Amino acid sequence: MNENNGFKYSILASGSTGNSFYLETPQKKIIVDAGLSGKKIESLMSEIGRDIHDVDALLITHEHSDHIKGIGVLARKYGLDVYANEQTWSEIDSKNMVGKIADEQKHIFEMGKTITFGDLDIESFGVSHDAIAPQFYRFMKDHKSFVLLTDTGYVSDRMRGVIENADAYLMESNHEVEMLRNGPYPWSTKQRILSDRGHLSNEDGAAAAFDVLGNQTKRIFLGHLSLHNNIKELAHMTMDGYLQQHDVDTKREVHVIDTSHEHATKLYDI
Ligand SMILES: [Zn+2]
Numbered sequence: 129m130n131e132n133n134g135f136k137y138s139i140l141a142s143g144s145t146g147n148s149f150y151l152e153t154p155q156k157k158i159i160v161d162a163g164l165s166g167k168k169i170e171s172l173m174s175e176i177g178r179d180i181h182d183v184d185a186l187l188i189t190h191e192h193s194d195h196i197k198g199i200g201v202l203a204r205k206y207g208l209d210v211y212a213n214e215q216t217w218s219e220i221d222s223k224n225m226v227g228k229i230a231d232e233q234k235h236i237f238e239m240g241k242t243i244t245f246g247d248l249d250i251e252s253f254g255v256s257h258d259a260i261a262p263q264f265y266r267f268m269k270d271h272k273s274f275v276l277l278t279d280t281g282y283v284s285d286r287m288r289g290v291i292e293n294a295d296a297y298l299m300e301s302n303h304e305v306e307m308l309r310n311g312p313y314p315w316s317t318k319q320r321i322l323s324d325r326g327h328l329s330n331e332d333g334a335a336a337a338f339d340v341l342g343n344q345t346k347r348i349f350l351g352h353l354s355l356h357n358n359i360k361e362l363a364h365m366t367m368d369g370y371l372q373q374h375d376v377d378t379k380r381e382v383h384v385i386d387t388s389h390e391h392a393t394k395l396y397d398i
């Protein structure tokens with residue numbers, strides 16, 4: 129049966145309008161990205177019965193506003209320690225993207241490194257996306273792990289090596305290619321999203337998830353859906369259908385789960 133080691137998580141919000149993720153272990157509470165207003169993040173946290181005062185660290189993936197909008201407010205209001213790699217910090221600072229954060233609250237999380245926070249190991253890995261040095265994370269405790277992966281144009285062999293056989297994934301399902309092609313965005317934006325440094329489509333996200341899942345994998349959350357170029361049901365059907373076609377039992381073995389851009393998922397046990 130499910131042994132519970134106190135490792136819990138919730139996708140607070142996911143979508144092209146704003147992203148934030150929460151996880152906790154008995155010793156640490158972490159938020160990754162705060163791409164919504166500070167107020168909204170506070171209310172998302174209260175949806176899962178948690179208080180930002182108890183959070184130990186805030187990790188940043190990259191400097192796009194749908195990932196950092198609320199960082200400055202939360203850092204100043206709650207005195208949080210904030211982690212990002214050096215290039216991301218210099219980009220944020222030189223363009224004054226989040227206002228002033230005290231130097232002692234700013235920490236470096238280098239790409240490709242693992243940092244131990246109490247009983248939790250966090251490994252960062254680089255992705256292919258049009259930010260200065262975007263990185264996502266794998267969270268590990270007692271051989272259980274959660275992987276966050278959105279905002280990437282493709283999944284490289286190196287990334288696959290880092291993220292395989294996690295217990296759960298937040299996997300990008302950004303757009304349906306036909307909807308994007310025929311949709312309202314200017315051609316240059318469409319090209320950016322479709323490029324190697326853009327976002328994974330429903331189809332690409334499904335293939336990537338199938339490539340990395342293993343016998344430990346129980347849940348795949350559909351992440352970073354575009355409001356204009358995707359439909360929740362379509363993203364869900366694509367992932368579900370792809371896995372079933374490849375003999376993955378999505379009724380009993382691996383569950384495909386929606387996320388929302390405005391409400392937190394429940395707090396799941398890993
Ligand atoms: Zn994003």
Ligand SMILES: [Zn+2]
Binds near residue numbers: 257259279
């Ligand atoms: Zn981005």
